[in-house]
Amino acid sequence: MRMKRERSQCKTGLLSVDELNESQRLLVKLAQMHSFSDVHYCLQNKLPLKNKNTKRVLGLNVFLDEHNIIRVGGRLGNSSSFQYEKKHPILLCGKHRFTLLLFRFEHMRLLHASPLLLLANIRECWWPLGARNLAKKIVRECVTCTRHKDPHDFSPLTPAHFLIGRSLAAPACEDLTAATDSQLTRYHRIEQLRQHFWKRWSKKYVVELQTRTKWKTNQSDIALDTLVLIKDDNLPPLKWKLGRVIKVFPGNDGVSRVADVRTATGILRRSFAKICPLPLQPEDTEGE
Incomplete structure (x- = not known):
């Protein structure tokens, strides 16, 4: 019962x-x-x-x-x-x-x-x-x-992106950097600020891009057996091939820049610039 x-x-x-x-x-x-x-x-x-x-x-x-x-x-x-x-x-x-x-x-x-x-x-x-x-x-x-990120957006970052949120498409304007505020209308004052920004940005920031930061260390190496997407400029990202890195090729400086990737249709050799490592989700541990 x-x-x-x-x-x-x-x-x-x-x-x-x-x-x-x-x-x-x-x-x-x-x-x-x-x-x-x-x-x-x-x-x-x-x-x-x-x-x-x-x-x-x-x-x-x-x-x-x-x-x-x-x-x-x-x-x-x-x-x-x-x-x-x-x-x-x-x-x-x-x-x-x-x-x-x-x-x-x-x-x-x-x-x-x-x-x-x-x-x-x-x-x-x-x-x-x-x-x-x-x-x-x-x-x-x-x-x-x-896989849905937009890798084909090669438009450069310019001062206009900070000022108006997009690339600058306005017609050329005379140099207003030396003009005083009392001589300017509101429109020309905004243009003056833009020109000042561009002048400082081009002189103080762009030159910093000459600093050699790429391939200085081995931190950019891709480990063996990493799951990757292979970039293809003729296909959208969702059509890119999946593969696993089976071999890397270090240069004379000890930095690897090329890898062999095994795909469903064979082995492809690609530079690291054409390889997108996929994020791995490690095994979750209980608690803290």
């Missing part, structure tokens, strides 16, 4: 919203107990957060909610414009596996959002420590995001 009662209490069918919320709360509690056990103990027993394991949350005004979940307080608590989850986000450790999986899920759900958008969305309900670096890591290690 006992076995029958237990079986009759088992739920079947689709998961309800309440069941999903309860599952999430349980995962959050486990993650917090793993990462913030000392903080949880102090809050539960109304003790001050003074030891070395609780100092990292001192400025967050943390508290326990009705489900014994650690949340972050602050000035938003006085606002009536935001929901409870935004005013008091759940505290997470950026190094915990639960947080990592949460960021990956949101990155995919937001159709491969940028680090800034991913972070803004996460902080609607969560407050992960080290969130900015984790958001960058998730996007950097996303193979899909890497």
Whole structure:
């Protein structure tokens, strides 16, 4: 009879919203107990957060909610414009596996959002420590995001990009660098500022580009067995071939600049400039 009662209490069918919320709360509690056990103990027993394991949350005004979940307080608590989850986000450790999986899920759900958008969305309900670096890591290690980057944009960075956000297409103007402000209209004053910027940029920055920084060290070497994309100027990035580096060829200075790459159709020899190493996602470790 006992076995029958237990079986009759088992739920079947689709998961309800309440069941999903309860599952999430349980995962959050486990993650917090793993990462913030000392903080949880102090809050539960109304003790001050003074030891070395609780100092990292001192400025967050943390508290326990009705489900014994650690949340972050602050000035938003006085606002009536935001929901409870935004005013008091759940505290997470950026190094915990639960947080990592949460960021990956949101990155995919937001159709491969940028680090800034991913972070803004996460902080609607969560407050992960080290969130900015984790958001960058998730996007950097996303193979899909890497393959969608625009490598054919060879337009140079000019002063106009800082002034108007794009390349300068205006007609040539007389030299106004020596003119005084009283002689200039607003239009010519803006043009004068642009000319000053260009003059300083061309004299003080461009000459720095002569400094030899490429191929100075072996830091740019590509390791054997690295998964790479092979650039093809005649194809879009999504059509580039995948391959693995099977051999590298160092020059007389000891720096490797060429590699053999095994692809599905054979072995190709390409310079490092034509090879894009794909980010690898290492095995995740539990906890911190």
